[in-house]
Amino acid sequence: MAGTPVTVIGLGLMGRALATALMNAGHPTTVWNRTPGKAQALVEAGASQAPTVEAAVAAAPLVIVCVRDYDAVRGLLAPAEPALAGRVLVNLTSGASDEARAMAEWAAERGAEYLDGAIMMTPPGIGAPETVILYGGPPALYEAHEPALRVLGGGTTLISSDVGLPSLYDVALLGIMWSTFNGFMHGAALLGTEKIPATDFLPMATGWLRGVATFLTAYAQQIDDGAFAAEDATLETQVPPVRHLIHESRIRGVDATLAEYTEALLTEAIGRGHALDSYARVIDHFRP
Ligand SMILES: NC(=O)c1ccc[n+]([C@@H]2O[C@H](COP(=O)([O-])OP(=O)(O)OC[C@H]3O[C@@H](n4cnc5c(N)ncnc54)[C@H](OP(=O)(O)O)[C@@H]3O)[C@@H](O)[C@H]2O)c1
Known part of the structure; x- marks a missing residue:
């Protein structure tokens, strides 16, 4: 065993996978x-x-914590505060950006250096080359410990010196995941009314997602440019298909709420005079 000694605190599903890797x-x-x-x-x-827990912190220069939430991190580390000075605390617990920033201050007050991370994978994927873990914190600190952190996922990346940003990316990416899950469930329920198995739907759904990803490439640029010329389809053009989805859902007894929400987004943007813009115009609805 020649690597840097590491302590892992929190041995739930994720913590056990981290320690094993x-x-x-x-x-x-x-x-x-x-x-x-x-x-x-x-x-x-x-x-x-x-x-x-104090002995655990004292046992290694690099201390990785992965528990349920940030309150748990703070609570469990309280008895270990005297041992934190001079350690590097890597917090892989999921949280929000304000919690991560407050945690960094808490660690600094106790003399510990701090990196915050967001794991974009489930425990079985820990250690795999494609596994993405996003970090925020001082670049020199990240670089010093990058070899040990890379063991947990080949897609390990420092995205910012701001410790709050991994959590912000995390929730933004999870939002995409849940929207995609819900779209798939809705589609599978519709096809299920004709006894079409979800596994038959799957290859078309995943192929379609690759196409959708290419639409996003154009929309991201439009959002940044603030210019929403419809090069693919106007908002107006998308209203009838959304209504078909609502109709098809209702006649089959399938919940239409997701489609009704999309219809509301379209009609709101059209009502503001953007009928001929691309779907990227819907960003206005979500902005503060
Ligand atoms: N599982 C995933 O797919 C996944 C993916 C990405 C990120 N994460 C994040 O990783 C973190 C851990 O997830 P997990 O899947 O390992 O959860 P888990 O299996 O439910 O384990 C939870 C861990 O938190 C500890 N804990 C909870 N409350 C505590 C408290 N008040 N004081 C001390 N320890 C406490 C538990 O200790 P006990 O064993 O004593 O209960 C256990 O070690 C979460 O923030 C989660 O969002 C998980």
């Missing part, structure tokens, strides 16, 4: 969890289980 890469790994029994398999695989 670090051990597999040769990092001497100390672990701690509120419920100690969750460390057993890791200890059998070669991890050291710290008797207290």
Whole structure:
């Protein structure tokens, strides 16, 4: 075991995956969890289980925390405050940008350096070359620990010196994920009324998503430029198909709320005089 010693605090599904990847890469790994029994398999695989959270923090220069939320991070680290000075705290717990910024201040007040990260993957993907983990914090600090952090995901990236931005990207990306999930559920429910299996729908849906991604390329540029010329389809053109989706849903007893929301977005933008603009004009609705 030749790598930097690392401590992993929090041994839920994600924390156990993080510790396992670090051990597999040769990092001497100390672990701690509120419920100690969750460390057993890791200890059998070669991890050291710290008797207290303070001992866990003291055991390694690099301390990774991944628990339910930021309140839990602060609460569990309270007894370990004396040991935090001089450590690098890497918080991979999901949260919001304001929580991450407050956590960085909290760590600085206790003499710890701080990186905040957002894991864009589920536990089975930890350690895979394509796994994306977004970091925010001082670039020199990130670079110093990048080799150990890269063990957790090949797509590890410092996106900003601002510790709040990984959380902001995280929620923005999750929003896309849930909208996509809901669109798929709606489509699968519609086809299901004709006994078409979701697995038959799947290849068309995933192929369509690749096409949708190319539309976004144009829309992103339009949003940044503030120019919404419809090069593909106008807002006005999209109203009848959305109404077909609403009609088709209603006659089949499928919930039409998602489509009704889209219709409302279109009619709002058209009502403001943007009938001939592209769908990117809908950004106005979402902006503060
Ligand atoms: N699972 C995923 O796919 C995924 C993906 C990306 C990001 N994340 C993020 O990773 C973090 C952990 O997720 P997970 O999947 O590992 O969750 P999990 O399996 O439910 O584990 C939760 C962990 O938090 C600890 N915890 C909860 N409340 C605590 C408290 N008040 N004090 C101390 N420890 C506390 C638990 O300790 P006990 O064992 O003692 O209960 C456990 O170690 C979350 O922020 C989650 O959003 C998860």
